[in-house]
Amino acid sequence: MSWIVEAHGPWAQAGARLRLDGTEVRELAGAESVLVPWPFPPLEPGTQHSLDLQLVGDDGSLTPWSEPLPFLTAFREEPWRAPLLSHPAPTLEAQPVLLRTELDVAASVTRATLFATALGVYQVAVNGVDVDDHLLKPGWTVYQHRLAHETTDVTPLLRTGRNALAVRLAGGWYTEAYGFGARAARFYGDQPAVSIELRLEHADGTVERLGSADGWRSTVESEFVSSGLYAGETTDARRRQPGWNQPFFDDSSWHPVATRPLALEPESVDMEPVRRIGEIAPVDVLTTPSGATVLDFGRIVVGRVRYTVDGPRAATITLRHAEVLEDGELCVRALRAASSIDTHVLAGEGPETVEPEFTFHGFRYVEVAGWPGEFDIDAFRAVVLHTDLTRTGWFSCSEPLLERLHENVVQSLRGNALALPTDCPQRDERLGWTGDAQVFAPAATSLFDVDAFFGSWLTDLSLEQRERGGRVPTVVPDVLGELSDVAAAGWGDAATAVPSVLFERYGDLALLERQLPSMAAWVDHALEAAGPGRLWERGFQYGDWLDPTASRPDKAKADPGVVATAWLFRSTRLLADGLSQLTGPVADIVSPSAEARRYARVAEEIRAAFVGAYLTPAGRLMSDAPAAYALTLAFGLVTEASMRAALASRLAFLLRAGGYRMATGFLGTPHVLDALLDNGQAHAAEQLLLQRMCPSWLYPVTMGATTMWERWDSMLPDGSINPSGMTSFNHYALGSIADVLHRRVGGLAPAAPGYRRLRVEPWFVEALEHAAVRHDTPYGRAEVRWRRNPADPAEVSVSAVVPPGTLADIVLPDRAPFTVGAGGYEWRVAAPLGGRLHQAVTVDSDLADVADTGDACRVVSTTLAEHDPDLAREFDAFVRWVPGRALRAELAAVSPPASSVEEIDRRLRALRVDM
Structure with a gap:
């Protein structure tokens, strides 16, 4: 049982009185209000009850009794006899x-x-x-x-x-x-x-x-x-x-x-059902080059189309669905074998309202064929379907592109939360890929209450493991056979990462306890795959899947052994931490504390092996790729401060060399900003976050995206669709950024399981004037807001709301960390601007200085493209934004017209004024 307290001013719970069916009362001592064990005798199945609550304050005061909560016990005890x-x-x-x-x-x-x-x-x-x-x-x-x-x-x-x-x-x-x-x-x-x-x-x-x-x-x-x-x-x-x-x-x-x-x-099954969540009217009706009639619903949705029609008997109406247009027609190529066609034959007996019942589609555009009479756009509605999750997190800021990015993540979660967490909702897949769920789980918990949703899926994951000696298939439920029956780091690690995230965000110790045997089975299997040397360098790996700098999705620049060994350490450490939360025996684990110490020792063995094999004395990794540095830093594989600083400096150098365009795939992307921010590279993190060139988080937004894409370039800059046979426009993995927007930009994160203790530490992004995050924690709503002083941008006001029953650790840059209790607060903070973002640059500036100036790389690229797109692509492909060479000299390598160079110089000089 859980309850939320709303209080004005300081108030603390000292106890609770629970009343079952208006008569039986239990007294509970203490301040706990989240997932409190049931204090009454076990309930009979199929019975109706009510529960209400009265709280005791630490001053002895009593609250009024709450409104009774009615409920039905939905479980059974007798065997299921019906065939x-x-x-x-x-x-x-x-x-x-x-x-x-x-x-x-x-x-x-x-x-x-x-x-x-x-x-x-x-x-x-x-x-x-x-x-x-x-x-x-x-x-x-x-x-x-x-x-x-x-x-x-x-x-x-x-x-x-x-x-x-x-x-x-x-x-x-x-x-x-x-x-x-x-x-x-x-x-x-x-x-x-x-x-x-x-x-x-x-x-x-x-x-x-x-x-x-x-x-x-x-x-x-x-x-x-x-x-x-x-x-x-x-x-x-x-x-x-x-x-x-x-x-x-x-x-x-x-x-x-x-x-x-x-x-x-x-x-x-303890999980919310799938429901009709809402309806969307089409915003336009188009005629394609082939003459087809196409409805545009304005954004990508998941569900089906309902319409009302009146026509002659046997008239046949066909709806064909797609997410995007290609050359003005429906892009059904990206759907592969999923035809996504709904057909209805009329009875001819008056108006009929039609809505499919046993299917769903991912779409923005719907081609309508066979409509009788004059076409009526108002006859159509898109019916949005998904598991009926409760929204718990909101983010806003002064940059509309970031707000749109956040909304795109929300919509992709909705579209891929239909009965289970899926990779995409439109093509012939829609499967529970473990890697996608693992990387996105933190963002999902920042946005919606997904404890039961992911908890149910983890039960299936555990069941799939039992037949495989602890190995986790790459999709759950596993329906792909040998295609998914592999042990892949970052995918199988969903067994450890997702339960750990749910415990961190919801304080759900029972779920963690239930999943610990699964966590241990996966870690043991991965340790066996790695061998006694503790380096996981054998067997198939997806690696940093869909690295945008690689020629193929599975050929990322980060060495797969480095990535797999980093995840081996991470999962072993998560298992040790999970075991340390328990005090009694659990399933096959007799002594959690002894097992926690054993796995902690193994984790240190993996760390030592990793450092010995992959880290040079100069603070470089043998796999000199951004994802390798991001995982090494974010997972804590290197602990010595000067070495971490060197690794972070190299990570920032590599990102700047690429013009602060994304250089990580599925596994590196969720951790790259944390790796930078936790190690003194906030400027590089800001440049990466706000980049608009392809590939970047904001590039799809500039191209009109309304959901997250599978690839950074699912749509190419010229508006054409990526020619790959694997392209989705509603794929939430890269939406892991939403968790960073909440925890870092907004500055609200859990510091103890279930937000019993909060961490308030906003990242004052220099290009932003303000940001805010709200989150309905298990204890109530928490908020953090910050805003720059318009008269003095180096001064920032920070406000926070800490819900009853919790504490908050406040970390601000101009004072020592401190702790506050429940209530509302405001502080004025000195936060001097760094200056590099707004420095003056020209074509004669150093390449590194140009890259470190906000939006300068994009200015160079887009100006070149206006004169010659092929020349711009050539320049973007080879340029390295590193110190020691002027931009003018680098431009000379592609011989642009003098007028183009002059225009670049003019626009670069104007940047500082515009900012």
């Missing part, structure tokens, strides 16, 4: 199935509870009314090991006498074909199935259970012709069977269902 139901005549055509039965309900029934699960996706209706607003339930779990069930109170939907139970069922994730190209195949099964039990409680205390075998019949002859997550959905209104979900329907032409027992006991 799986499916259509008796299997077909491979991805046909959805309708199932129905009827029952008589006595007047003595006081409560009705529906338990249901499926191999596939389903919805149940009672007397024609859907039992809830959940979609694509029960989601996607590792079907062979874990099957989720839902518990729904359907008492209000039943009536005395005859009632109808009706199910709409489709294959969803269960029957989808996974893999790439000709290797794509169904992994789980060919036919969806559903299992249903209705529990009726009578006034005399007797319980009646109606299982799935009781009179059920099925058909595939319905308006649902076919459905697939990748293919889309085809419906035909002429095939509707009116009244099929109501009592007294003649189902004599339907088939008796096929039944089979469930292979495992379904379980209640």
Whole structure:
């Protein structure tokens, strides 16, 4: 149990009184208010209760009792007896199935509870009314090991006498074909199935259970012709069977269902459902060069399109979805084998409202074909779907591009949080890639409450591990076979990194305790792969995937052995830290403290091996690549202060040499800014953060992006689409930057698990006038805001709100760190500007000075491109912004026209005035 206190002025909790069902009271001592253990006797399954709360202040005062919180226990204790139901005549055509039965309900029934699960996706209706607003339930779990069930109170939907139970069922994730190209195949099964039990409680205390075998019949002859997550959905209104979900329907032409027992006991899953979250109207209708009609919804969304249409019988409307346009037409090339087409055939009996039910798409543009009569843009709405997560974090600042970047991360999280954390929502993939989840988990926790969401996925990760001797597949659930059954650093390390992040952000010790065996199994497997030398240099690695300076995604400049060994250290250290949180035995771990010490020693062995093999006495890494330096510094592989300073200086040098354009991929990017900021290189961090040239965080924003891209250059500067067969425009991995915006720019971070202690340490980015972050911590809302004094930019006002029950460590640059309790605060801080960002430069300035001046590199590149794009590309490819050479001399190497050089000089001189 958790509760949040809202208090005006200083107030501290000394105890709590909890009241169950208005009668039974428990007294709790202490100030804890987050994830407090249940103090009452265990509850019976399927029962309704209420809980309210009264708090005791440290001055002895009592708060009023809270409003009672009603709840239903959704778990079961009795075995699941209902069999799986499916259509008796299997077909491979991805046909959805309708199932129905009827029952008589006595007047003595006081409560009705529906338990249901499926191999596939389903919805149940009672007397024609859907039992809830959940979609694509029960989601996607590792079907062979874990099957989720839902518990729904359907008492209000039943009536005395005859009632109808009706199910709409489709294959969803269960029957989808996974893999790439000709290797794509169904992994789980060919036919969806559903299992249903209705529990009726009578006034005399007797319980009646109606299982799935009781009179059920099925058909595939319905308006649902076919459905697939990748293919889309085809419906035909002429095939509707009116009244099929109501009592007294003649189902004599339907088939008796096929039944089979469930292979495992379904379980209640603690996670928010998928719902319709909102609707978006199209902003424009376009006519493409080929003459097609295309709707533009203004931004990339995940869901489907609903429309209302009136037309003649057999008129066929086809919707085709895509994220971007290419040469003015839908760019379906990026979808690969996912056709993403929804088709509907009209009955011709008046207006019809159409919305697919068992599929979803990632799209901004929708091509509409077959529309009868005059086209009506107002007839369409994009219905946004995702797991119904609660928003908890917000960021704002004086730079609109950064705010747009942050919003793009929010939208990508929404689009990739649909039943499980996925890599993308549009092409023939949409899988739970472990590497993507690992790098993005901190940003996700900064934006939404994802504790249960990631916690459920981690359960599946643990189950997948058990068959593999501790190895974590690169996708969870694993449906790719040998393609994903590899031990890859940064991907398998989701087993250690994600539980550690959830514990840090939510204080969820129970989840950490549950995942520790999985964490240990992965670390042990990785240690075995590395061998006794403690350097992980064998086997396949993804490495710093999608390094923009590399020729191929898996050929990053950072040596894969350096990256893998860094992650081996990181995970071993996280495991040791996790074990140190526990005081009692856990699963197979008998003595957490002894195991913590053992893994801590192993971590030191890895550190020593890493330093001995990869670090030179001069403070360079043998793998002289930005990602290698970022991981080494961020993970603490080198501890000696002067050596860390040398490594950070080299990292900054390499980034400047590249014009402060991004030079890291999936694994290096989340850590590069922390590595710079924690080691005296704030100027380089600022230049990297605010860069707008390709590749950079802000480049996609300048190109109109509304979500995060998979590649830094998914769209090229000329507006063409990256020619790779792997290009997504809604891929949240590079959105890891959002966590840095919250923790560093906003200056609000957890200093103890669950934000029980906060760290307030804003990074006063010199190019920003202000920034603010709000976060709904488990203890309540925390805020940090800072703003420069317009009359004296070297003076900054900082304000903070610290929620009740917490402390905050305040770290400001002009005074020693100090600690405050709950309340609101404001400080005035002396924060002198560094000067390099606004220095005057010309074409005769040193290359390094030009690069260190805000926006100067972009000015040079764009000015060259105005005269000759090919010349600009050539210059950007070879120039190294290092000291000792003037920009004019470097420009001479590509022989630009004199007018171009003069224009560059004029614009560079104007930079200081503009800033």
